[in-house]
Amino acid sequence: TKVILGYLxxxxxxxxxxxxxxxxxxxxxxVILKSGTTATGxxxxxxxxxxxxxxxxxxxxxxxxxxxxxxDSFEALFDYAAALTLQPLPxxxxxxxxxxxxxxxxxxxDAVERAGMEVALLENRTMTFLxxxxxREAAVNNPIDVLGxxxxxxxxxxxxxAQNDPAVDAILLIMTPQxxxxxxxxxxxxAAALDGSKPVVASFMGGRDVLPGRRxxxxxxxxxxxxxxxxxxxxxxxxxxxxxxxxxxRQITHFRVNRRRVERIITRGQRTGRLMLGEVKGKDxxxxxxxxxxxxxxxxxxxEAIEIAERIGYPVALKIVSPNIIHKSDMGGIQLNLxxxxxxxxxxxxxxxxxxxxxxxxxxxxxxxxxxxxRGLEVILxxxxxxxxxxxxxxGLGGIFVEVLKDVTFHLAPITESEAVxxxxxxxxxxxxxxxxxxxxxxxxxxxxxxxxxxxxxTDFPQITExxxxxxxxxxAGTEPIVADVHMTLTPSQ
Numbered sequence: 001t002k003v004i005l006g007y008l009x010x011x012x013x014x015x016x017x018x019x020x021x022x023x024x025x026x027x028x029x030x031v032i033l034k035s036g037t038t039a040t041g042x043x044x045x046x047x048x049x050x051x052x053x054x055x056x057x058x059x060x061x062x063x064x065x066x067x068x069x070x071x072d073s074f075e076a077l078f079d080y081a082a083a084l085t086l087q088p089l090p091x092x093x094x095x096x097x098x099x100x101x102x103x104x105x106x107x108x109x110d111a112v113e114r115a116g117m118e119v120a121l122l123e124n125r126t127m128t129f130l131x132x133x134x135x136r137e138a139a140v141n142n143p144i145d146v147l148g149x150x151x152x153x154x155x156x157x158x159x160x161x162a163q164n165d166p167a168v169d170a171i172l173l174i175m176t177p178q179x180x181x182x183x184x185x186x187x188x189x190x191a192a193a194l195d196g197s198k199p200v201v202a203s204f205m206g207g208r209d210v211l212p213g214r215r216x217x218x219x220x221x222x223x224x225x226x227x228x229x230x231x232x233x234x235x236x237x238x239x240x241x242x243x244x245x246x247x248x249x250r251q252i253t254h255f256r257v258n259r260r261r262v263e264r265i266i267t268r269g270q271r272t273g274r275l276m277l278g279e280v281k282g283k284d285x286x287x288x289x290x291x292x293x294x295x296x297x298x299x300x301x302x303x304e305a306i307e308i309a310e311r312i313g314y315p316v317a318l319k320i321v322s323p324n325i326i327h328k329s330d331m332g333g334i335q336l337n338l339x340x341x342x343x344x345x346x347x348x349x350x351x352x353x354x355x356x357x358x359x360x361x362x363x364x365x366x367x368x369x370x371x372x373x374x375r376g377l378e379v380i381l382x383x384x385x386x387x388x389x390x391x392x393x394x395x396g397l398g399g400i401f402v403e404v405l406k407d408v409t410f411h412l413a414p415i416t417e418s419e420a421v422x423x424x425x426x427x428x429x430x431x432x433x434x435x436x437x438x439x440x441x442x443x444x445x446x447x448x449x450x451x452x453x454x455x456x457x458x459t460d461f462p463q464i465t466e467x468x469x470x471x472x473x474x475x476x477a478g479t480e481p482i483v484a485d486v487h488m489t490l491t492p493s494q
Contacts (some may be wrong), residue, residue: 001028001030002028002031002083002084002085003028003029003031003085003093003180004024004028004029004030004031005031005032005033005077005078005081005416006031006032006033006359007032007033007035007077008032008033008034008427009034009035009036010036010037011386011388012388013392014058014062014386014387014388014389014450015270015389015390017062017113018062018066018389018412019066020063021062021063021066021067022065022066022067022069022207025066025067025068025241025244025245026067026245026427029069029084029241030066030067030068030069030082031068031069031070031071031077031080031081031084031236031237032063032068032070032071033070033071033072033073033074033096034056034059034063034070035078039187039371044045044210045165047159052214054126056412057385057410058388058389058392060410061389061392061410061411061412062388062412063401063412064244065412067244067245067412068242069084069237069240069241070130070176073377075214075230076211076233079223079225079230079233079234079237080233080234080237082197082223082234082236082344083201083223083235083237083238084237084238084241084258086194086221086222086223087199087201087222087223088096088197088198088199088239089199089238089239089241089242089244089245090169090170090198090199090235090238090239091169091240091440092115092167092169092239093116093117093118093169093170093471094118094119094120094121094167094168094170095111095112095118095119095120095168095169095170095171095172095232095235095238096120096122096142096143096144096165096168096170096171096172097119097143097144097219098143098144098146098158098159098162098172098173098174099108099141099143099144099146099156099170099173099174099175099176099230099458100145100146100147100148100150100155100174100175100176100178100181101145101174101176101178102139102143102145102376103117103245104174104176104203105143105145105174106143106230107228107229107481108143108172108174108203108228108229108231108232108373109142109143110207111228111229111232111233112172112235115232115233115235116236116237117170117232117236117239119142119143119380120142120165120167120168120169121142121167122140122141122142122162122165122167122168123165123166123167125242126161126162126164126167126344127140127141128324129161130144130158130161131361133157133161134146134154134157134158134312135147136464138154140213142251143174143196143373144158144162146158147180148176148179148180148181149178149179150181150186150187151182151186151453152182152185152186152189152190153189155173155175155189155190155236156190156192156193159171159173159190159193159194159200160193162176162196162198163193163194163198166200169198169199169239170198170199170200170235170239171198171199171200171201172200172201172202172203172206172228172231172232172235172293173190173200173201173202173203174202174203174205174206174228175202175203175205175206175210176205176206176208176347177205177206177209178356179350181210183204183209183210183211183212183213183214183216183319184212184213184215184216184354186213187204187212187213187214187215187220188215188216188220190217191203191216191217191219191220191222191268192221194220194222199235199238200222201222201223201224201225201231201234201235202217202222202223202224202225202231203224203226203230203231204217204224204323205226205227205228219231237356239316246494247418249321250284250416250419251417251457252414252415252416253417253449253452254453254456255289255290255366255452255456256290257288257289257451257453257456257457257460258288258289258340259288259460261284261288261416262285262288262457262460262461263461265277265281265284266283266285266461266463267485269281269486269490270462270463270490270492270493271492271493273492274323275489275490275491275492276323276326276354276487276488276489276490277487277488277489277490278321278322278323278365278487279319279321279368279487280321280368280486281367281488282486282487283469283483285457285486285488286457286469286483286486289453289456289457290453291450291453291469291481291483292480292481292482292483292484293483294371294372294373294482294483294484295312295313295370295371296308296312296316296368296369296370296371297312297369298321298365298366298367298368299366299368300366300367301368302344302349304369305318305344305348305367306341306344308369309369310340310341311449312369312370312371313371314338314340315336315337315338315339316338316342316344316369316370316371316372317334317335317336317337317338317369317370317371317372317373317394317423318334318338318348318351318367318368318369318370319333319334319335319367319370320334320346320351320355320364320367320368320370320483321365321366321367321368322355322359322362322363322364322365323363324359324361324362325355325362325367326487328485329361331354331355331358331362332350332351332354332355332358333351333354333355334351335337335347335348335350335351337427339340341384345371346354346366348367351367363469369443373473373482373484374473374475375473376442376473376474376475377397377432377433377442377473377474377475378397378398378470378471378472378473379395379396379397379398379447379469379471379472379474380394380395380396380397380398380408380468380469380470380472380486381393381394381395381450381451381454381465381468381469381470381472382394382395382454382464382466382468382469382470383413383454383458383464383466383467384466384467385458385462385464385465385466389412390412390459390462391412391413391455391458391459392410392411392412392413393411393412393413393415393423393451393454393455393458394408394409394410395408395423395427395451396409396422396427396429397410397427397432398470398471398472404427407427407428407429409423409424409426409427410423411423411451413454413455413458413459414455414456414459415451415452415455416452417445417448417449417452420447420449420451420452420455421444421448423447423448423451424444426460433447440476441476441477442475442476442477443475443476443478443479443481445476445477446474446477446479446480446481447472447474447481450469450472450481454467454469462491463490463491464488464489464490465489465490465491466487466488466489467486467487467488467489468485468486468487468488469483469485469486470485470486470487471484471485472484
């Protein structure tokens with residue numbers, strides 16, 4: 001057996017599945033078709049993480065962790081199986097396209113980039129050689145267009161040259177039926193020229209007109225597909241499996257933390273039935289696990305609020321503290337940049353007035369007075385405990401953007417540093433983290449460390465079912481990120 005194929009509807013023991021799949025995938029590719037991807041009726045969750053995360057996201061994260069190649073159709077299941085069975089794995093993601101028609105070559109190049117792979121840049125000596133051997137009208141960059149009247153020899157020249165170019169990791173051969181096309185003869189010549197050094201897939205387009213060529217390629221063990229898009233998808237599956245198979249050993253960082261302090265907070269919350277740990281207790285928990293928390297304290301009167309502000313220093317922010325109010329800004333429960341006692345008095349009264357009007361039944365535990373945080377980029381770090389797979393970590397842009405843009409990524413805990421960094425890189429907003437057009441980037445490693453700390457916290461304490469740090473204020477390298485707000489949910493005591 002060279003490849004394991006599976007059809008999956010649901011599983012009951014996520015941890016056992018991940019361990020078994022990881023063990024199997026370490027020896028041979030595992031390709032799974034998962035059905036039931038449009039589940040409806042999921043209960044609304046209280047946290048941002050829970051709202052965005054769906055059941056299929058958990059399966060996606062589990063497959064990624066365990067090295068499973070996911071197929072979204074029966075067609076893809078067998079497409080991937082053919083490529084993984086018949087061809088060597090690529091060592092990189094740079095694809096060369098050889099075609100006898102410009103249009104399909106361009107479409108293939110588009111498909112390569114959409115798949116997150118790269119159109120290979122050929123070495124100068126490769127293009128020089130091709131100019132000498134191919135007709136003047138042929139395109140010798142990438143895609144290599146051997147022209148519509150190409151005979152078998154032109155395909156062989158392009159293929160052998162590509163196999164010898166170190167800038168090429170994988171090769172896609174395209175044929176369309178034209179007046180002088182020789183499908184069978186070309187396929188036989190291609191098969192003889194394969195050296196097995198790189199994965200090669202083909203797309204012979206044209207139905208019955210190219211059927212003899214497709215048969216010859218199949219006999220020779222070269223995967224052949226109806227369209228370039230299917231061929232590229234197979235290459236992508238091979239590349240992702242290659243990345244997983246050649247990943248570095250997983251090393252989980254264990255930070256020095258105060259577990260006993262967190263145990264006391266959680267035990268007290270469960271005993272009293274206060275399972276929604278708001279900002280005050282939530283920040284206590286995060287502080288025990290090494291997160292930087294701005295100075296602040298809970299006030300139950302204007303006088304206390306002013307006293308706290310003068311102790312920690314202006315400017316300050318006021319935040320409503322209520323187990324019934326999660327998204328404070330929506331309820332008018334946040335007042336920022338207060339610079340004196342008079343501003344605090346006005347903001348205090350205004351906040352309570354808004355809350356009474358918008359959430360009249362909410363229980364108010366007080367007003368949290370907190371030192372204003374210097375500017376930075378707002379991101380969200382989150383966790384939602386999946387029933388089958390355990391803690392699901394989340395990263396994305398924070399503040400209001402998390403639900404507007406939904407540019408978030410998920411990963412199973414526990415998580416390594418490299419996996420945390422890869423979470424960041426997999427978002428569309430990663431360019432903002434790096435910095436563009438004169439804008440300074442933020443400390444990538446510090447964000448990754450925050451994800452690792454959440455991973456450790458939620459692995460240590462299965463009583464935590466949901467956790468949102470939003471926003472988490474990050475800035476340039478050397479400046480420690482700050483927790484601006486946090487929500488945490490516990491399981492009831494057993």
